[in-house]
Amino acid sequence: MAGRLISVARSAYQYPLLIKQLLHAPMLQTPDQQIVYRDLRRLTYTDLPRPDRAAWQTTSRCSVRPGDTVGVMDWDSHRFLEAFFAIPMMGAILQTVNVRLSPEQVTIRQSWPARRCSWVNDEFIGLLQRHQISAQQSADVRRPHRPARAREGRRLSSPRNMRSSSRQPPPNTTFRISTRTRRQRRLTRTGTLVWPKGVYFSHRQLVLHTLAELARLEARPEQGRFHSNDVYMPITPMFHVHAWGFPWRRRRRAVKQVYPGRYAPDVLLKLIKTEGVTFTHGVPTILQMLLSAAEQANVDLSG
């Protein structure tokens, strides 16, 4: 009888921790939940990320393969949210570009060659061209009223600088957090004392961080807690440490999400009131800007 005592479902022990799995529960539970981009776009969870969308297809046309790096230069948007999921789900590495850095830091030669393709808001095309990074096709990810296929991120490649990186990420690492690559020069920028650095995160790390932070923030009895009826808007840029990881958490939690584009106090205030934003996060400088604007415009932010 001993041989019959136990039977093991071995597959159950190997469930992989991948970014795409954060989509399963919200897509089952609340597929119609809203994703809002300023006063320009209103999507549902079923719209993003979707392999038939223009951004995804454009990336595919660049012949992006697993392990390749795809850069994103944009303000906070539904496009950036799509990039948070679509690029790693293709097996590629998302490289968020901090557009607040100096042009030299944004365009340092060392960071571009590794990129196979980038999604670029056309606001930044001029900057890239001035630094000899040519846009083979211009990209306009800002304009809201173009047909879908022409609206989203486009191919941007620089044949002169295009060569494969001599360093590959470790096998289970398919996510790169930042455009900031490490050099030996020292510089006082972006709140640190060193030249911008690059950091890799794996799918596993980001999924575990998402779960752990969901469990942490939502456990608070009152102040600072986040629950499933909240409306979320970031005021920490998505290019900055993944907006502290909130977009993955908010998507997993299936809440309504509001993306404000470039941070302008009047736009932020308007979105908070019209969309009913109840939860955000930011550094004191931005929050002070927001509070001052609210006082001047006589807007009540209570609640």
Added chain:
Amino acid sequence: MAGRLISVARSAYQYPLLIKQLLHAPMLQTPDQQIVYRDLRRLTYTDLPRPDRAAWQTTSRCSVRPGDTVGVMDWDSHRFLEAFFAIPMMGAILQTVNVRLSPEQVTIRQSWPARRCSWVNDEFIGLLQRHQISAQQSADVRRPHRPARAREGRRLSSPRNMRSSSRQPPPNTTFRISTRTRRQRRLTRTGTLVWPKGVYFSHRQLVLHTLAELARLEARPEQGRFHSNDVYMPITPMFHVHAWGFPWRRRRRAVKQVYPGRYAPDVLLKLIKTEGVTFTHGVPTILQMLLSAAEQANVDLSG
């Protein structure tokens, strides 16, 4: 320069998901949080699990090795909570015994031989002896006022029946959920139509389940949510599917925990009022028993 672009902290990608890691945050944040056993014991988080405690030492004296199975026969208690952590932290397999099953099912020969050692409430010693499972040392895990070294679970082994199991768990599986081992006979017991089955869970599965359930339950805006100021008491037995996994979650969340021993309506009602219990879970039969008792005793359970 390309060689300097990226440096990878490879160790960061391999952080293992082990039961012991659920203790890190609560031990740092709220080491003095309370664990209450009826009106008999009042411990803090620092007391459990601790390798210098009697239960742990007794298990060690059985020469338990990684991969061995340790059975637990007890009502809901601080000892059971210790077992939830201490046994897997030794690399052994926790086998929770459903003491509500028939004596034949509890003592089926097929389930005992694999056990190296058991923690047994002395209430069940007689049952084991009647079924030719001899207790070399009697165990009394109920009495509260003995010296610590004599109070906790003791060695219970049956040389006649003791032999190693012919099936070993898979390499990353060091946790076994249930005493219920599978046979081909059919029987209508414990709410199912089949003979009790055995199921293994790995550390990884239980840690992920803990995180995912923490994130889920605490996200609710009002009804049914659980937060860090709650006081927890199980009314689903710890021998039954790990009390739905709540003890790991409540420990990780660092809340005050109350364990009622064998479920007696008067004890449950008293603990709810005196300890300020705000969160529990149970099946309708038990809850109905509790509500009837509250009505008879004129106890107000509102809140």
